Amino acid sequence: MAKTVKKADRAIMIALQIDNVDVRFGGLQVLTMCRLSIEAGEKRAIIGPNGAGKTTLFNVISGIIMPSAGKVLSFDQDITRSPAHVRAMHGLARTFQITNLFNNLSVLENIILGLQALTSTKYIFYRTTSSFTELIDNAVSLLRTWGLEDKKDRPVRSLSHGEQRQLEIILALASRPKILLLDEPTQGLSTAETALVVPMVRSLDPSTTVLFIEHDMDVAFQMADKITVLYYGSVLAEGTEDEIRGNPNVAEVYLGLEGDNA
Ligand SMILES: Nc1ncnc2c1ncn2[C@@H]1O[C@H](COP(=O)(O)OP(=O)(O)OP(=O)(O)O)[C@@H](O)[C@H]1O
The missing domain is CATH 3.40.50.300 (P-loop containing nucleotide triphosphate hydrolases)
Known part of the structure; x- marks a missing residue:
């Protein structure tokens, strides 16, 4: 307690x-x-x-x-x-002063990687289609909640600094800290x-x-x-x-x- x-x-x-x-x-x-x-x-x-x-x-x-x-x-x-x-x-989750995102990957791919890192199956190179669909749905849902869904296919490097900071916070929130x-x-x-x-x-x-x-x-x-x-x-x-x-x-x-x- x-x-x-x-x-x-x-x-x-x-x-x-x-x-x-x-x-x-x-x-x-x-x-x-x-x-x-x-x-x-x-x-x-x-x-x-x-x-x-x-x-x-x-x-x-x-x-x-x-x-x-x-x-x-x-x-x-x-x-x-x-x-x-x-x-x-x-x-406990944390963001850093220096951006920690994969700039050449899309917004959605960054979130998917973040979510994947949180699951115990991250080292399994094959997964069922349904579990992958669930991962994408969760990632899109997070972006929707925070108003970034329309930017999901854009490479992170094309986002404004403010949007990149938002994305970092969304990634930190993915673990439901x-x-x-x-x-x-x-x-x-x-x-x-x-x-x-x-x-x-x-x-x-x-x-x-x-x-x-x-x-x-x-x-x-x-x-x-x-x-x-x-x-x-x-x-x-x-x-x-x-x-x-x-x-x-x-x-x-x-x-x-x-x-x-x-
Ligand atoms: N790894 C380290 N080795 C030696 N000195 C360090 C190390 N990390 C921080 N310092 C020193 O500790 C002091 C406090 O640094 P810290 O970065 O925690 O301050 P801060 O309040 O975050 O400063 P800022 O607002 O400039 O980011 C500074 O004098 C810094 O140079």
């Missing part, structure tokens, strides 16, 4: 808990006693200046980096030392392209916990229920848009950097 916390008159389930995590690269301490707790279904933004440790934190959560101290718990299960594929089986990590989902996108991704994140299943890194504070406020500000590897502030906007420490170390670092 996942940990529950009583808050007012409702019980809160904690989807992800980062407990005093330290990460060191040689002599460089990148995360220091980093602590955060994310409720199931919450949409949480991680913001902070360059080098604050945001990507490192994502790498710790997704199992790419092992912390030198501290714990990572997912629905009360200690996953600190679990390999990435075990975390995926526990319902309980916790979805989005590493800078709007990075490098124009305002119009960002406008494709923001409503998509907002309309994800309310039961899906989403943690995302975002450089643009306004975009973070649009997509998140709550924001965590990382600074020099520790949590400087946490709260709603009003709480973060009204926090003098955030104004000093983060908002003060806007323009050259945001």
